[in-house]
Amino acid sequence: MFFDIFINDIFLFCGDVQLNAYADDHQIYSSDSDPVALDGRMRNAVETVNRWYRQNGMLANESKHQALILGKSEYTCSFPKKDSIDILGMNIDNNLDFQNYICLICKKVNNRFNVMLRFRNLISKDILVKLYKAYIVPHFFFSLLKQIDINTAN
Numbered sequence: 001m002f003f004d005i006f007i008n009d010i011f012l013f014c015g016d017v018q019l020n021a022y023a024d025d026h027q028i029y030s031s032d033s034d035p036v037a038l039d040g041r042m043r044n045a046v047e048t049v050n051r052w053y054r055q056n057g058m059l060a061n062e063s064k065h066q067a068l069i070l071g072k073s074e075y076t077c078s079f080p081k082k083d084s085i086d087i088l089g090m091n092i093d094n095n096l097d098f099q100n101y102i103c104l105i106c107k108k109v110n111n112r113f114n115v116m117l118r119f120r121n122l123i124s125k126d127i128l129v130k131l132y133k134a135y136i137v138p139h140f141f142f143s144l145l146k147q148i149d150i151n152t153a154n
Contacts, residue, residue, distance in 0.1 A: 013052050017045040027087070035075035042067070043078045070094055105139050112136055 010026070011019055020027040028045050032038035050060045067079040071094065084093035084100050091101040112135045116128055123131075 010049065010052055013048050014045055016041050019049075035069070035073055035077065039075070039077045046079075068092070068094055070096065109136050109139050 010021065014028065017028050017030040020029070026049070028042065028049060030038060030041055030045070032041070046065060050062075053060045065079045066082045066085060067077045068082055068085050069075075069077070082094075084091050090098075091104055092098070093100055116123075116131055120128060
């Protein structure tokens, strides 16, 4: 609780950009049709937040600074440009088509399903059904709910 109170004033220093704060992470984001203006605004915001960290005895992990530009752009920004980022348990790519995320979900489900197949002779069918409902079905519902949240936000 003290950490939450301590870190809460960081929002006062991020006037030109939006800030999401998590337990051990911060995300600064903004949008603009002009990539030069956006890059300058983000660079200033990151410098301000890094200064706040230093003044409060904390260190920013600058290797985690990254940019995701939606759509196509030839502009070279100040931060390492990524084609996709992992955030809040999802992988979002610059085309917003979620193919990487769907592949990741399929790999997780496939791995768990293969484990169930290997042990199917040792475990009763009732237990296999419970394992299926506990370890496979939630991936599909979570993915579906995330897609609905994203589509309703637009």
